[in-house]
Amino acid sequence: MSSSVQLRPLPPAEPARPGRRRRTERLLTAVLVAAVLIAGWARRWTADDAFITFRVVANVLGGAGPVFNAGERVEVATSPLWLAVLTVAEAVVPGDAVAWSSVLLGLALTAAGVGLATRAGHRLLARTPARLAVPLGMVVFAALPPVWDFTTSGLETGLAFGWLGACWWGLVRWAGTGARTRTGAGAPSVLGQRWLLVLLGTGPLVRPDLAVVGVVLLGWLVLSGAGRWWQRVAALAVAGALPVAVEVLRAGYYGLLVPNTAVAKESGRALWGRGAGYLGDLVGPHLLWLPLLVGAGLVAVLARGVVLRRREVSLLLAAVLAAVAHALYVVRVGGDFMHGRLLLPSLFLLLCPVAVVPLTRDRLRAVTALLAVGALWALASVAVLRPGYDGGQVSGTGIADERGHYVRQAGTGHPVTLADHGGTGVLAYTDRVLALAGTDVVVAQPPPPVTVDTPLRRLAPSSGGLVFSVGNAGFYGVAVGTGVRVVDVYGLTDPVAAHLEAPPPGRPGHEKRLPAAWLLARYGSPELARVSGPGLPDAADVAAARVALTCGAAAELVEATSAPLSWTRFVDNVLGAPARTSLRIPTDPQQAEAALC
Template sequence: MALYLPPAPVVEVPSPWTDSARPHWNRAITVTAVVLIAILGYLTRWICDDGLIFTRAVEQILAGNGPVYNLGERAETSTSALWQWLLALAGFVFRQPDTSTISWILGLALTAGGFGLAVDGARRLHSGRSGALLLPFGILVLLGLRPVWEYATSGLETGLNTFWMAVCWWLLVRLRENGSSRAVVCTAFTIGLGPLVRPDQALVAAVFLVALWLTVRPAWRLTLAAAGAAAALPVGYEIFRMGFYGILVPMPALTKNAGESLWGRGFAYLADFADPYFLWLPLALATVLPVVLFRRLPARRDLVVAFAPVAAGLLHLVYVVKVGGDYMHARMLLPALFLLLLPILVIPRSRRLGAVTMVIALWAALSAGFLRYPAPDGSVRPIDDERAYYAAWTGRPNPTDSGDYVPKLQGLGNAVRAASGQRSLIYQGVDNRILTTPLRAGLPEQVMVVGVYLGTAGMLAPEQVGIVDFWGLANPIGARLDFPTRKPGHSKPLSNAWLLADYADPAAPVLPPGNFAIKSDVTPAEVAAARHALSCGDLAEIQRSAREPMSFGRFWRNLTGAWHRTQVTVPPDPFEAERKFCG
């Protein structure tokens, strides 16, 4: 007789990923990303000499001298107009004209906030109403790269750039559910700030505006309102730029020849970023993922929103490669990478995608823990790890204040103080000797200093002491010198002939050779030719546009002549320049 046994009761083991737990897990990813980038950014905090250029301009604004670098000379040294004015606002609120420390703290806060909004936008795109469990794919890619940590601070506009791209992305994702007129206009206004964040972000803003229209398909009245909101501030500021400065773009764009095509150097810049971190692995996976993931998106507007940052990132990447990249390792490629990863910062969980995310987690641990860009070796290289360079230069692991930089030019600082009350042009020559010559009449400053490190030189001198920019970032003539582009931003040294012609007393003897002069054997004839060229034709008008007292007539002449002035180039050889402009 068979023994009958009742079936054993089935005991169900509850899954840790219940419907109620999934939202908490997904939000925890966002919080973790914000906390980690804040910690990593703080550990690698710093400011660079270029960041101090913003600080000097902000000091002039807070001193009531306007958005200039020197008294009596209108030169726009700040590539990011919005970052400059945001720092000025912070300096005004905290009553701190030296915003060097504020700049890295604010940059870190904006980076962290940008990460939070970017991840939340991707979460909203993929989880939707179903609350799908998400995996941190793109977040791991960003957190595994040391340049992402380092440029979370730096004193530059990178944090603001990250925050702006994240806000635009988040607002586009929200538009799928809320296409009200108010939401459309607000989103368009925010996207329109792109050219003020950086001029090259106009490309990204254009793609985002197209995505906005395709997502909402607003009526023509709302379309016009959105276009007006997007254009209001950028167009208004461009009119101010043309009338006040007399050119179409910030002066560093002239100095760096931002319209050139240098594809070979651009691809070298891309490889310089990708190779040390084996970045080709996550990029290859990131290329395949959108094809797999976006087929799951239910609506056309979801696809538009998802592909918008990818298209913007590719366009920005092509532009950076076209112009030859930059001299700062990875810096100019970080916005494109951020945009490409936006829709896959988090991805829906599946068995295959879980395995892919595990591979990325192992790569991120290897990259963050062991992979490093080669340290500076003292040689002149076209691309540098700027943070490592300035940490070595200042002798501080985290140079975060202007006071960390100024001691490196203490000799110039002593010379500035010693020249008090005397009209002097001060230059650091061979073997760090300090050279001084009388300053010509007609300049508002009593003392002018030739600054090779433009930001540091600006911080060692009070606002009323002028800085002659050796590299042309703040010099209307130096920015236009027609040198072949070598190291971006460091291709147009101001030779002694131009230096003396523009700033020295004509009766003063020629200065001895300088460390950084292209020609060390400058002759009185060369100085005289350069001085003559500065008084002729387009060069004389360029000088007037920057130095003539501002009036309605001067503003109008600057505005109407801005296009032509932007195109003018100056031969480095004084005799050739004299022939070109004086005939």
């Protein structure tokens, strides 16, 4: 009996295909990759959140370390690997080119992911007799407008697509290898391709949520490969060595088990209802259920015509399981405020099993009909399928057309650099802020819209130096330079703000807001704890917050992030990271003082 799904001997691993078919398939792949590049380039832009990472890159190259504010160890880059890639790119191409590097690398990595997934699909179908293999799944992916937006954006989404494509190609290649036997090919060694194990293990370094995908696919590889129990354990050790090392460094350096952004956004909460709305916000307007039904129909029609090993079939099932598990995780945490962004990796992986579809001779009509439906959907997606708030608006649930929002604010179709985003009034306002350099004052970003004529908002005297409180930490953080302390009111860059108790669920990522009493307790002049004035918080609240920060777990949190990093501090940070990660401080300063002191 063969190890294939069908009960007949397997053809050779890579049978020679007719030259015309091979050339046609290569041409289709090239056209698809070119379409991804063209669509992404036509929608090139960068988000405010990307500039948060750009400021960290500047601090790394400036010698301050991977931090947002020099002297305070707070992890604000959600993707350690993307931070590393951009830092190397900026070191190689200096001159403040990081914004353009992020755009070009995002484009290249997305195109590579699509190309690798398509190549993997052709490899899976190498034994299946067919007139042609059509890249349906990747066409569906490439036809989706949110993909065009987040191919660039300066965020790590393009890296996620590239990582998923590389993992899928590597797993398909691994599944097709193995010692030849009379019944086909035996299982390949679980330790046969260590690079693939390392690659799968880097999932959480691309994005923390991609650990879900990495665990599922790694589990499949370890269970499917040939080897003794100790070889399976060794395979897990190879895959886990790098992420475990990074986790230890994170805990020792930053004092937390997760990035500070995860604490600020309360990523551990279960918000199924809000997450279901986020899923519906992607599936509904784009009618994604239709191409997914087409894909399921093709699987049903071709189930008996495609020649696969059982191991390859189980890989397809593992990919679907990993995609669904990742989507469920995103739904559980309540989704995001950017339309579709966090679900796009789930969709990419879900489409990988049907990345390429064969036109088999015996089921040609049924397959052609389903492909025609998929093609009609793709045309509609490119032309008209959009969310109701397309064009820079925000939905009633707080989900935004993020690219459209910044394009409209900037007044240009392709805002990439900080100068391109000048229409937001960032540069004019930060010029006023920088004019105060050398003075002891706390200033604030005014509520939008900010124009070139917006007056400066002085809050109060500071305890030392210029302190800038902002809501757009990326733009303003880069604009004022690394020499100015920038405090994000949403807690992304501030350890105390991130650890405040969360209010009831609201707009994702924008729920916590640092009260003025806490801001001035940390950075304001000491006399603010004794006197009040117009526009200032109650002096009793400032005093209570100031005392709370010197007590118990809050004091230890400040110490963990700002004390000089010695070996003793590193070990203390590691040992205290679990409790510190779960620490939440009452938002009311007087309640915080009572609870902590």
